[in-house]
Amino acid sequence: MTTISLLRITAPYNRNMCASAVAESILTKYEPVIGLEAHVQLGTKTKIFCSCPVEFGAPPNTNVCPVCLGLPGALPVLSRQAVELAMEAALALKCRINELSRLARKNYFYPDLPKGYQISQYDQPLAEHGQLNLGVGEERKRIGVTRVHMEDDAGKSIHDGFADSDRYSYVDLNRSGTPLIEIVSDPDMRSPDEAYAYVTELKQMMQYTGISDCDMEKGQLRCDANVSVRLRGAPEFGTKVEVKNLNSFRFLKLALEYEIERQVEILESGGKVRQETRLYNVSTGQTIGMRSKERAQDYRYFPEPDLVPLHVSEHWLREVTAKLAELPSDRRERFAAEYGLREYDAQVLALTRELGDYFEAAAKASGDGRATANWVSGDLLGLLNASGRGIAHSPVRAEDLGELVALIGKGELSGKLAKEILPKMFETGESAPAVMDREGLRQISDSGALDKIVDEVIAANPKQVEQYRGGKTAVLGFLVGQVMKASRGQANPGAANEALKKRLG
Numbered sequence: 001m002t003t004i005s006l007l008r009i010t011a012p013y014n015r016n017m018c019a020s021a022v023a024e025s026i027l028t029k030y031e032p033v034i035g036l037e038a039h040v041q042l043g044t045k046t047k048i049f050c051s052c053p054v055e056f057g058a059p060p061n062t063n064v065c066p067v068c069l070g071l072p073g074a075l076p077v078l079s080r081q082a083v084e085l086a087m088e089a090a091l092a093l094k095c096r097i098n099e100l101s102r103l104a105r106k107n108y109f110y111p112d113l114p115k116g117y118q119i120s121q122y123d124q125p126l127a128e129h130g131q132l133n134l135g136v137g138e139e140r141k142r143i144g145v146t147r148v149h150m151e152d153d154a155g156k157s158i159h160d161g162f163a164d165s166d167r168y169s170y171v172d173l174n175r176s177g178t179p180l181i182e183i184v185s186d187p188d189m190r191s192p193d194e195a196y197a198y199v200t201e202l203k204q205m206m207q208y209t210g211i212s213d214c215d216m217e218k219g220q221l222r223c224d225a226n227v228s229v230r231l232r233g234a235p236e237f238g239t240k241v242e243v244k245n246l247n248s249f250r251f252l253k254l255a256l257e258y259e260i261e262r263q264v265e266i267l268e269s270g271g272k273v274r275q276e277t278r279l280y281n282v283s284t285g286q287t288i289g290m291r292s293k294e295r296a297q298d299y300r301y302f303p304e305p306d307l308v309p310l311h312v313s314e315h316w317l318r319e320v321t322a323k324l325a326e327l328p329s330d331r332r333e334r335f336a337a338e339y340g341l342r343e344y345d346a347q348v349l350a351l352t353r354e355l356g357d358y359f360e361a362a363a364k365a366s367g368d369g370r371a372t373a374n375w376v377s378g379d380l381l382g383l384l385n386a387s388g389r390g391i392a393h394s395p396v397r398a399e400d401l402g403e404l405v406a407l408i409g410k411g412e413l414s415g416k417l418a419k420e421i422l423p424k425m426f427e428t429g430e431s432a433p434a435v436m437d438r439e440g441l442r443q444i445s446d447s448g449a450l451d452k453i454v455d456e457v458i459a460a461n462p463k464q465v466e467q468y469r470g471g472k473t474a475v476l477g478f479l480v481g482q483v484m485k486a487s488r489g490q491a492n493p494g495a496a497n498e499a500l501k502k503r504l505g
Contacts, residue, residue: 022261022264022265022268026264026268027260027261027264028232029231029232029264030229030230030231030232030260030264030267031190031229031230031231031232031233031234032189032190032191032192032227032228032229032256032260033187033189033190033227033228033229033230033237033238034187034189034190034191034192034194034195034225034226034227034256035146035184035185035186035187035188035189035225035226035227036184036185036189036195036198036199036223036224036225036226037182037183037184037185037223037224037225037226038182038183038185038199038202038221038222038223039153039180039181039182039221039222039223039224040089040180040181040182040183040202040206040211040212040214040220040221041054041153041178041179041180041212041213041214041219041220041221042081042082042085042086042179042180042181042211042212043085043210043211043212043213044079044081044082044085044179046079047067047068047079047152047177047178047179048078048079048082048119048150048152048177048178048179048180049067049068049076049077049078049079049119049152049177050065050067050068050076050077050177051065052064052065052067052068052177054178054179055174056218058174060170060172060173060174061171061172061173061174062174063174064173064174064176067177068114068152068173068176068177069114069115069173069176070114070115070116075306076119076304076306076307078103078307078310079179082150082179083126083150083310084320084323085179085181085211085212086126086127086148086150086179086181087126087127087312087317087320088209088211088320088323088324089148089181089183089206089209089211090126090127090130090148091320091321091324092205092206092209092211092324092327093127093130093131093132093145093148093183093205094130094131094145095127095128095129095130095145095147095148096127096128096129096130097126097127097312097317098124098125098126098127098128098312099311099312099313100124100309100310100311100312101121101124101125101126101149101309101310101312102121102122102123102124102303102304102309102310103119103120103121103150103303103304103307103310104119104120104121104122104123104301104302104303104304105117105118105119105120105300105301105302105303105304106118106119106120106122106151106299106301107299107300107301108298108299110154110157111157111169111171112154112155112156112157112171112172112173112176113154113155113176114155114173114176118151118152118154119151119152119304119307120149120150120151120152120182121149121150121151122301123301124309125147125148125149126148126149126150126181126310126312127147127148127149128146128147128148129144129145129146129147130144130145130148131143131144131145132145132185132198132201132202132205133201133329134194134197134198134201135197141188141194142188143185143186143188143189143194143198144185144186144188145183145184145185145186146184146185146186147182147183147184148181148182148183148184149181149182149184150179150180150181151180151181151182152176152177152178152179152180153175153176153177153178153179153180154175154176155171155172155173155174155175155176156171156172156173156174156175156219157169157170157171158170158171158172175219183202185198187226187237192252192253192254192256192257192260193253195225195252195253195256196249196252196253199221199223199249199252200249201328201329203221204328204351204352205327205328205329206221207352207353208325208326208327208328208331208352208353209324209325209327210325216247216248219247222245222246222247223246223247223252224242224243224244224245224246225242225243225246225252225255225256225259226240226241226242226243227240227241227243227256227259227260227263228240228241228263228273229260229263229264229267229273238263238267238273239272239273239274239275240275241259241263241273241274241275241276241277241278241287242276242277242278243255243256243259243277243278243279243280243287244277244278244279244290245279245280246280251280251282254280254285255280255287258280258285258286258287259278259287262286262287274292275292276289276290276291276292277290277291277292278290325353328350328351328353331350331356332346332347332350333346335349335350335356335359338369339363339369339370339373340369340370341369341370341373345373345374345377348377348381349373349376349377352391354390354391354392355376355391357398358376358391358394358398359372359373359376359398361398361399361402362375362376362398362399362401362402362405363402364402365398365399365401365402365403365405365406366401366402366403366404366405366406366409367402367406367409368405368406368409371405371408371409372401372402372405375401375404375405375422376401379419379422380394380396380401380422380426383422383423383426387426394426395425395426395427395428395429396422396425396426396429397429400425400430400431400432401422401425403431403432403433404418404421404422404425404432407432407433411494413432413436414484414490414491414493416484417490418432421435421436421439424439450483450487450491450495450496450499451499451503453483453486453487453491453496454483454496454499454500454503455503456486457479457482457483457486457500458479458500458503458504460482461478461479461482464478464479465479465504468504469504469505476497476500476501476504479500480493480496480497480500483496483499483500484496
């Protein structure tokens with residue numbers, strides 16, 4: 001195993017300030033202003049400027065070459081697939097894709113950046129001026145997207161896990177050159193909850209369209225937050241603080257809550273918030289100072305001399321636009337309109353592309369979208385969750401579930417009996433008719449057999465029969481239930497109801 005050992009690098013300073021609990025009445029005087037920078041790994045098989053594989057978990061420093069190591073004389077070649085995935089992301093976010101964009105060198109030193117610079121985009125990004133909508137209907141809020149630009153990732157510094165980690169850090173350069181897009185939002189979010197909703201929607205969008213798996217444990221989605229506070233109603237923003245490398249939605253929310261409270265406490269005590277970059281400490285639940293905030297000129301951007309400007313023709317843009325999958329927000333709205341679903345059910349069934357596809361296939365087979373939605377979101381997902389499986393590994397095919405729902409609609413199967421049949425379908429992978437034949441669970445349609453059961457129920461429940469004949473017609477429901485119980489759910493509830501009425505006069 002090849003590793004590069006380095007001297008441990010410590011933060012330049014650590015301000016030991018811990019924001020105490022600020023009274024709610026004080027917090028409400030201030031308004032947070034939040035913008036997010038999301039770094040999304042594009043779903044390519046190879047790196048953005050070379051043919052090295054993008055592979056999580058490979059032995060350290062094995063997926064590298066002279067290009068991604070930045071060795072003298074090596075020349076980068078831009079991946080067409082990476083550009084097209086970046087374009088799809090920009091289109092999904094309703095951005096304007098620029099006909100001409102340029103890659104630039106962003107110069108800074110860090111041990112896991114072998115070139116001494118990152119290839120990114122600066123003043124001429126791939127796309128600009130988009131939006132992402134949170135919520136639906138009247139509750140919808142528009143979050144502006146400033147820009148979407150491409151860049152390559154750095155390697156990974158490892159500061160613990162080795163016997164000499166108290167003295168050295170190690171570097172794995174397998175990630176160096178991994179294709180990323182950075183999605184920069186406008187400062188339109190006003191609470192940690194809105195920031196949480198934004199990254200949740202963004203992740204779902206990237207996964208739906210196949211742009212990225214967004215597996216945060218593998219570093220495929222990382223987020224930096226820019227946050228300031230101001231007095232409510234004030235026209236000017238406060239001093240912005242950046243919180244770096246938030247690798248979970250929960251930590252994003254917690255970090256923002258802490259940082260907002262910290263800034264409010266500083267202002268309330270008469271101090272000034274310092275513009276800086278901070279890190280979130282998971283163990284303490286605090287943000288800690290890392291360095292003063294860089295400005296663009298600190299990176300000495302200049303056009304990448306080894307790569308020509310990127311030109312997106314109208315023909316290429318039309319090709320990429322035609323490939324873009326239906327977005328989750330569009331699908332939710334279509335489910336509600338086309339199948340008459342409630343907003344909540346539409347959200348559940350459009351949660352992933354696979355679940356939405358399954359539901360639509362089952363609804364087509366059943367001919368009843370609303371009934372199918374209830375069975376998918378309720379009974380089937382309950383079975384899948386209990387077994388630890390996802391919809392892609394469901395033993396019950398969508399067409400078979402649709403057939404089960406159709407049998408209920410035709411009156412050939414009761415809902416109660418169907419709830420007994422579905423788990424057996426789940427266990428065996430069989431269709432509903434196959435389970436019904438094997439288990440003898442066909443609905444009783446013979447009037448003679450049903451009449452016999454009804455007579456037995458009437459004989460066994462004289463008190464309820466007397467109440468019904470005395471005018472308490474609500475007791476009929478009890479008697480129908482007894483018929484269903486006696487028939488093991490195989491009686492048609494409607495037929496049982498009518499048979500009881502006829503027998504009881």
